[in-house]
Amino acid sequence: MITRRAAAQLVATTAVTAALGAAAGTPARAANKVVKIGLDASLTGADAQSAIKVKDATQMAFDAANEGNAVPGYTFELVILDDGTATAGQYDPAQAATNARKMVSDKDVVGALGPQMSGAGKAMTPILSQGGLATITPSSTNPDITNPKFAAQYRPAGKPIYFRTVTTDAFQGPNMANFFAEKLNVKSVYILDDSGAFGVGVADTFQAQAEKKGMKVLGRDRLDPKAPDYTTILTKIKSLNPDALYFGGVSQAGVKVAKQSYDIMPKLIRGGPDGTYGSDFLAGGGFPAVEGWYSTIAAPHLIDDTKASQFVTAFKGQFGMGADDYSITAYDAALVMIDAVKRVAASGKPVTREAVQAALMTSKVPTLQGTISFDENGDLADRTVSVFQITKDASKPLDDSSAQYKYLAVAPQS
Amino acid sequence: MTYTDLLLQQTINGLSLGAMYSLLALGFTLVYGILELINFSHFNVFMIGSFVAMWTLQMFGLSGQDVILAGLPLAGVLLVAFVVTMGFCGGLGVVIERVTLRPLRNVKGPAAMITSIGVSYILFNIVLLTVGADSKNFPNPLPTIRYQIGGATLDFRVILIWVIALLLMGALYMFVQRSRLGRAMRATAQDQEAARMMGVEVDKVIMMAFFLGSALAGAGGMIFGLYYNFTSFIIGFTAGLRAFTAAVLGGIGNVPGAMVGGMLIGLIEAMGGQFIATAWTDVIIFSILVLVLVFKPSGLFGRVAPNKS
Numbered sequence: 184m185i186t187r188r189a190a191a192q193l194v195a196t197t198a199v200t201a202a203l204g205a206a207a208g209t210p211a212r213a214a215n216k217v218v219k220i221g222l223d224a225s226l227t228g229a230d231a232q233s234a235i236k237v238k239d240a241t242q243m244a245f246d247a248a249n250e251g252n253a254v255p256g257y258t259f260e261l262v263i264l265d266d267g268t269a270t271a272g273q274y275d276p277a278q279a280a281t282n283a284r285k286m287v288s289d290k291d292v293v294g295a296l297g298p299q300m301s302g303a304g305k306a307m308t309p310i311l312s313q314g315g316l317a318t319i320t321p322s323s324t325n326p327d328i329t330n331p332k333f334a335a336q337y338r339p340a341g342k343p344i345y346f347r348t349v350t351t352d353a354f355q356g357p358n359m360a361n362f363f364a365e366k367l368n369v370k371s372v373y374i375l376d377d378s379g380a381f382g383v384g385v386a387d388t389f390q391a392q393a394e395k396k397g398m399k400v401l402g403r404d405r406l407d408p409k410a411p412d413y414t415t416i417l418t419k420i421k422s423l424n425p426d427a428l429y430f431g432g433v434s435q436a437g438v439k440v441a442k443q444s445y446d447i448m449p450k451l452i453r454g455g456p457d458g459t460y461g462s463d464f465l466a467g468g469g470f471p472a473v474e475g476w477y478s479t480i481a482a483p484h485l486i487d488d489t490k491a492s493q494f495v496t497a498f499k500g501q502f503g504m505g506a507d508d509y510s511i512t513a514y515d516a517a518l519v520m521i522d523a524v525k526r527v528a529a530s531g532k533p534v535t536r537e538a539v540q541a542a543l544m545t546s547k548v549p550t551l552q553g554t555i556s557f558d559e560n561g562d563l564a565d566r567t568v569s570v571f572q573i574t575k576d577a578s579k580p581l582d583d584s585s586a587q588y589k590y591l592a593v594a595p596q597s
Numbered sequence: 598m599t600y601t602d603l604l605l606q607q608t609i610n611g612l613s614l615g616a617m618y619s620l621l622a623l624g625f626t627l628v629y630g631i632l633e634l635i636n637f638s639h640f641n642v643f644m645i646g647s648f649v650a651m652w653t654l655q656m657f658g659l660s661g662q663d664v665i666l667a668g669l670p671l672a673g674v675l676l677v678a679f680v681v682t683m684g685f686c687g688g689l690g691v692v693i694e695r696v697t698l699r700p701l702r703n704v705k706g707p708a709a710m711i712t713s714i715g716v717s718y719i720l721f722n723i724v725l726l727t728v729g730a731d732s733k734n735f736p737n738p739l740p741t742i743r744y745q746i747g748g749a750t751l752d753f754r755v756i757l758i759w760v761i762a763l764l765l766m767g768a769l770y771m772f773v774q775r776s777r778l779g780r781a782m783r784a785t786a787q788d789q790e791a792a793r794m795m796g797v798e799v800d801k802v803i804m805m806a807f808f809l810g811s812a813l814a815g816a817g818g819m820i821f822g823l824y825y826n827f828t829s830f831i832i833g834f835t836a837g838l839r840a841f842t843a844a845v846l847g848g849i850g851n852v853p854g855a856m857v858g859g860m861l862i863g864l865i866e867a868m869g870g871q872f873i874a875t876a877w878t879d880v881i882i883f884s885i886l887v888l889v890l891v892f893k894p895s896g897l898f899g900r901v902a903p904n905k906s
Contacts, residue, residue, distance in 0.1 A: 228730045229829070269718075269725050272831040378876070405876035409835045411825055414610045415870030422598040422606075435831075438732045442826055446752075467732030467827060469661050581661075 215258040218524055218534055220245070220517075221286035221318075223297035223307065225274040227267030229435040233461045233509060234299060237321055238263060239502045240510040241296055244517030254525045257534065262292060266303045272409060273435050276380075279303035280310060287314030294318070294520050294539045296513070300433070301325030301352075301381035304345065308337040312344050317540040319346040319520055321513035322457065324481045325384045326353035329560040343561040346543055348512040348519065348552070349481040350566045352381070355456050356388030356431070358568040358594035359479050364396040365595055367452055367477075369427040371399040373420045375440065377408045377432025377458075385456045386431030392597060393429075401425050408436040417447045426452060433458035438467030445472035457481055460571065461507060466582035476573045477591075483552055484569040484590045485511050491551045495585075505585040508569070515550035522548045568594040602748030607867040613755050613824060615863025616762035620817035621840030622847065622855035623769060624690075624810030630786040630850035631806050632702075637713040638693050640837030641720035642686050642811045646818025647828040648724065650682040651735050659736035662826065666738040674738060679761075682819045683812035690811025691804055699800070717833075724830040732829040735822035758820050765816055766856050769809060773852055778805055786850065839866070842886050848899020857898065 222241055224234040245259040264286070266279035279298055286292045287310055295311065295318035298304050304323045311318055327333050328345050338344060363369040372393055376386035386403070393400055401423045404416050413436075420428060428451055430440045437459045444453055454477030458464075465473060485491040485508055494514060498506040523542035527534050548555045556564045571588040579586030598606070621643055628636045657674050658664065666674060697716050701709045742753035773779040778801075784792040785802045793799050821836070822828050839862055847858025862882060869881040889897065 227725070229732065231730045267730070269722055269830075272730065272829070404874050407835065407875075407878065409831055410878070411821065411832055411836060412610075412614055412866070413875070414613075415607060415867045416875040418603070418606050418610055419871050422603045424598075434732070438827060439825070447750075463731050466734065467829075469734035469826070471662065472826075 215256055216534075217260050217291060218254075218257050218293055219260045219262050219289065219291040220520060221262045221264060221282075221289075221292050221295035221297075221316075223264050223266050223279060223282045223286075223295065223303065223318075224299050225267040225303070226263075226265040227269060228271060228273035229467075230273055230299065230433060230461075230463055231267065232463050232466075233322075233507070234267070236502075236504065236507060236510045237297070237299055237513040239504075240498065240506065240513040241517045243498065243501065244514050244521065248521045253521055254528050257524065257528055259521070259524075262286070262289070266298055266300070273433065274298070274300040274303045276302050276306035280306040283307035283310035283314075287311065287316055292316065293534055293536050294523065294543075296321070296516050296520060298323055300379075301328065301384065302379045304328050305337065305380050308345055309339055312338040312340040312342070315340065315342070315344070315536045315540065317344045317346060317536065317543050319348060319516040319543070321348050321516045322481075322509045323347070323381070324349055324352045324355055324457065325381050326351040326388070327384065329562050331560060342540060343544070343559070344540060346519070346557055346561040347563050348516045348550075348555060349509075350563050350568060351481065352385040352388050352456065354566050354596070355479055355481045355568050356385045356390075357392035357597050359429070359454060359456070359477075359570065360389050360392035360396055360398070361595040361597060362477075362479075362570050362592075363393065363427055363429070363452070363454065364398055366592070367427065369398060369452060371401055371425045372427045372429055373401045373423060373425045374403045375416070375428065375430045375432075376403075376405055377430075377436035378405050379408070379432060381456075381458065382432030382436075384431070385458075386429065389429050389431060406432070406436045406440070408432070411439065413439055413443050414447065417444050420444075421448050428453045430455040430459065432456075434461065434463040434467060437464055441468035441476060442472040452477070454478065457509070460584065460588060461509075462582045462584045465573070465584060465587055470575050470581060473573045474575055478571050478573070478588065479568050479594060480508050480571070481568055482508055482512050483565070483567040483593070484508060484571075485552055486585050487590065488551075494551055505583050507584045511551050515552055515555060518550050519543070519546055519548045519555055522546065566596070570594045598748040602746075603871070605746060606749040607871045608864065609749060609751055609755060611864035611867030612860060613758055613863070614866055615860035616758055617817050617820055617824070617836065617859075618840045618843045618862050619766060619856045619859025620762055620813045620820065621836060622844040622859045623766065623852065624814045625841050625844040626847075626849055626852060626855040627782075627806045627810040629844070630852075631782065631789075631803055632709075634698070634709050634713070635841070636698075636810075637710065637837075638716040638720065639713075639810065639814055640833035641717045641724075642689055642693075643814040643818045643821075643837060644828075644830060644833035645689065645720060645724065646682050646686045646815030647735070647822045647832060648728065648733075648818075649685045649815065650678050650819035650822050651733060651828055653678040653681045654736040654738065659738050661734050662737050664736070664738055665740050667740050671738060671740075679816060679819060682815040686815025686818070687808040687812035690807040690814075693811075694804060694807040699803075721830060721833065728830070730830060732827045735826045735828050737823065737826045739823065754823060758824055761816070761820065765813060769813065770852055772809070778802070782806060839882060842882060846886055846889055846896055848896030851896070851898045854896060854898030858896070
C-alpha cells in the first residue's frame with residue numbers, strides 16, 4: 184500500500200522529472216474532469232518580472248502534474264488573473280478584489296494560488312473566505328492576514344483560507360532587526376515605508392524589534408511610491424546621522440530609495456525586506472547605487488541547494504530566465520495544491536472547495552524547500568528568514584538576481 | 598550638519614525639484630492661456646520625453662552610470678539629446694493638437710479636456726506595453742563633482758539643471774514678449790476673434806503654443822532623467838499634477854507665474870518633508886493651493902481674465 188506521504192513524494196518527483204523532459208505541452212484528456220486552480224499575480228507594473236517567474240513556476244508544476252497524470256481522472260487548468268494595473272503601476276487592491284470575485288464565481292475553481300503581494304491579499308481574503316476558496320501564497324508575508332486577531336476582517340466565514348509557502352513579516356522584519364543589531368552592530372536606524380500594506384507592516388515589526396534590541400530609532404516616515412523625489416527626506420536622514428536605513432516596501436519606491444540614498448549617503452548601511460529582492464530592484468536601481476544593500480526573503484535559501492538544482496536547471500531551460508527563491512516557493516505552492524487535490528480525489532470524495540481546504544490543513548508535502556505543513560492559521564510551520572547582500576558580479580548579467588545577491592546567513596530568530 | 602546647512606541643503610533640493618515643475622508648468626500655462634484648455638496629455642508627453650532622452654543618450658553608447666563624459670563631448674551629447682528630445686516632444690504635441698484637439702476646438706464644455714485625458718492614457722499605456730513596467734536605469738554621463746558649502750552639498754548636475762532650466766525659461770519669456778509670433782500668441786490669448794480679425798493666423802499660433810509647451814515638457818523629462826537617473830512609465834502623474842498645481846498657484850495663463858509657482862511648489866515640498874513629514878507632502882501642497890485660490894482666485898501673479906464672449 185502506498186502511504187499518503189510516499190504518494191506525495193511520488194508526485195513531487197514525477198513533477199520534477201516530467202518538467203525536465205522539457206516539451207511541456209498539456210495533452211488534452213477528454214475523459215478527465217477539469218480542476219480549475221486560480222492564480223493571482225502582479226503581472227502588470229513594477230513587479231512584473233517577479234510575477235512572470237511565479238506564473239512560470241506554477242505553470243511548470245501543473246503541466247508536469249497533467250503530463251504525469253498525477254491525479255488520475257483529473258486535469259488541472261490554471262486560470263491566470265493579473266492584479267496589477269497601469270494606473271497603480273504595481274498591484275492594485277481593487278483589481279485583486281475583482282479577481283477574487285471572478286475566482287469565487289467560477290464554480291469549477293476549487294483552489295487558488297497567490298497573490299504575490301500582501302496588499303492584494305488583504306483585499307482578496309474577505310471575498311475568498313465567503314466563497315470558501317482556499318489560496319496558497321508564494322510570497323505575501325503580511326502577518327495580519329492569517330492572525331486570528333483579525334479573523335473578522337480576513338476570514339469572516341471562519342475557516343483559515345490563506346496558506347503560505349513562506350513565513351511572515353512577524354519574522355521577516357524582526358529577524359532583520361536582529362541581524363542589524365547582532366551582525367552589523369547597528370546602534371541607530373531610520374525607518375521608511377512605501378505606504379503599502381506590506382511595507383508598513385514589515386517596517387512596523389522591524390521597528391518594534393529594533394527598539395527591543397536597544398537600537399535607537401531616529402525616525403519613521405512614509406513615502407509616496409509614485410513620487411519621484413525622496414531627496415528631501417534623505418537629506419533629513421543624513422542630518423540625523425544614523426548607522427543604518429531600513430526600507431519597508433516593494434521595488435517601485437525601493438529603486439528610488441536605493442539610488443537617491445546612495446547619492447546622499449554612499450556609506451550608509453541600507454536594507455529592506457523581500458520587496459527589495461529581485462531583478463526589478465537590480466535593474467531599476469542599478470550599480471553602484473544598489474551595491475551593499477541588504478535584503479531578506481521569508482524563506483530558506485534554496486537556489487544553491489542540490490535538491491533545487493534540478494528545478495533551477497529545468498526552469499532556466501524552459502524559460503531562459505534564472506529562477507529565484509520565490510520561483511521555488513511558487514512551485515512548492517503548486518505542489519501542495521496538487522497534493523491536496525490528489526488526496527481528496529483518492530479518498531473518493533468529490534473535489535470541492537471545502538474538501539480541498541480541509542486537505543490543505545493537514546498537508547505534509549515534500550517539496551523543494553523540505554516538508555511543508557501549516558499551523559492552525561495556515562502559516563508555514565518553518566520560519567526561516569534568509570539575508571542577502573547585493574555584491575556586484577561583473578561576469579554575470581547585472582540584473583540577474585541569482586548572481587548579484589550574495590547569500591549571507593539565516594537571520595537570527597528572536 | 599548644522600541647522601543652517603540643513604536648511605541650505607533642503608533649499609537646493611527644493612529648487613532642483615522646482616526647476617522641473619516650472620518647465621512642466623509652462624506647458625500647461627501656454628496652452629491654457631490661449632485655449633482655456635487644461636491639457637492633461639502634457640503629463641505623459643513629459644514622461645515620453647524622458648524615454649526619448651534615454652534612448653538618444655544610449656545611441657551615443659551611454660548606459661547606466663559607467664560612462665562619464667566631460668568638457669566638449671559632454672556638452673555636444675547633451676545638446677544633441679536636448680534638441681532631439683525637445684524636437685520629438687514638440688512634434689508630438691503638435692500632432693496631438695492637430696489630430697485630437699483641433700476638431701473639438703469649437704465644441705463647448707469639457708469635451709476637449711476629457712479628450713486630452715484620453716490621449717494621456719493612450720500614451721501612458723503605449724509606453725507601458727512596449728517598453729515594460731519596470732523602472733529603467735537612465736544613463737548618467739555627468740561627472741560627479743560636488744561643491745561643499747558648509748555642510749551642504751551642491752552637485753554639478755544640480756547647477757547644470759538650474760542653468761538649463763533658466764535658459765529655456767528665459768528664452769521662452771523673450772519669445773513670448775519680443776517676437777512677432779509671441780505677440781500674436783499674446784493677442785490670441787486675449788481675444789481669439791479679435792486677433793483673427795487683425796490677421797493673426799490663430800491655428801498657427803495654437804500649434805506653436807503646443808510645440809513650445811511640449812518641447813519644454815520634453816526638456817523637463819530629460820532633466821528628470823539626468824537628475825534621478827531613472828525613468829518609468831509612471832513618472833508623469835505625480836510630477837504632472839504638482840506642476841499643474843504650480844501653474845494654478847502662479848496664475849494659470851501667466852508665464853512668469855508658472856516659473857515662480859514651480860519653484861515655490863518645489864520649496865514647499867522640500868521644507869514640508871523636513872519640518873513635517875514626507876507622508877504629508879500632498880496634503881501640504883494642496884492645502885496651500887486651496888488657500889491661495891480662496892483668497893486670490895486668479896493665483897499669485899494672475900489677473901482675472903477678461904470676459905470673453
